[in-house]
Amino acid sequence: MLKHAYCVSCNTGSEAVLKNSLLRLMPQATVLYPVFDREERKNGQWQVKTYPLLPGYLFIYMDTPIDTALLYSEKRVVRLLGYREDKGTMHSLIGKDLEFAEWLYDHRGHIKLSRAMLVGDKTKIIDGPLLNYEGEIIKINRQRRSALVRMQVGDLIKDVWLYFHWMTLKDGELVDWR
Secondary structure (H helix, E strand, C coil), X not given: CCCEEEEEEECCCCHHHHHHHHHHHCXXXXXXXXXXXEEEEECCEEEEEEEECCCCEEEEEECCCCCHHHXXXXXXXXXXXXXXXXXXXXXXXXXXXXXXXXXXXXXXXXXXXXXXXEECCEEEEEECCCCCCCCEEEEEECCCCEEEEEEEECCEEXXXXXXXXXXXXXXXXXXXXX
């Protein structure tokens, strides 16, 4: 994990273009546009599709503090979410915001399907991004293979349905549950 993490808001739909622009402006940075995988049933088959996790938001990771003048020179940047220091400069995310940014970084901004199985009448996540997720899981929908997860970064609180792949034990082996 790099030393400083930031969250930048932009207009929804311009994330990919902004990501490329920021990488040109700050080649030393890691810029992530978080996405998640979802299984959808089409023509009787389950297919994995990828969607934006937090539309309109990018995360920037750097070893040095961000140059806000350079950042705001990119016209697609709406604002930098962060914390003001006494001198009026921005510093990186802290606390729960930083934990969330680190979780995204650990998964390279791509939240893939976790695997889950039924244990009695409870759902147990057995691997994947939701295994050690410390955010709040509000609800689980077994039919849709999803969990409603509350995510918060700064003032942004968003409930997002994240998806998992059902597994079952058959003859002592984990197999797909279909």
